[in-house]
Amino acid sequence: MCELYVKADPILYESRSRSLRIRGVVTTLRLENQFWDILSEIAAVDGMTTNQLITKLYDEVMDYRGEVVNFASFLRVSCTRFLSQAPQRSAEVLSLVAKA
Template structure:
């Protein structure tokens, strides 16, 4: 983390370069904790381990779509099999989908 003295002056590790602290003042480290949940993907039970922040984003995606998180995950699983024949790292795919959704959210949320 960047020391407070560096943050207030706008100086980072490299003298003469602007530095933007990526931590919000109320940053919650609990959002980084991995959480495992049992989910059903298209009828198959599995366990998915994601950081808490991603579960929160998935809940927002599900709310916008008026469905459950399991329904969102099943949709992604089905679509990735249809479009790409599957994926090796499903949890990584979910993380990227969450970030992409935040970058370009639908107007409804």
């Protein structure tokens, strides 16, 4: 069972930092490459750049919660929530195709 995880390409869990501007402040986010890839995928689905997506997520979580204790962790959880919705998104696409 663990072979699936153990054989993961080390580049996927290598961390990478990116600088971006959020609410006028330049900040640096450090995430593993796998999470940057997922954020890029989410952004593409929503017709945005990765930086636009991250800024939008930050704005929305701040509006909703008023604070973000650990924004990098919030982004990681957002990625896993996106992945967990994949079966539901696939079913919705199939339903649309069937109706066409």
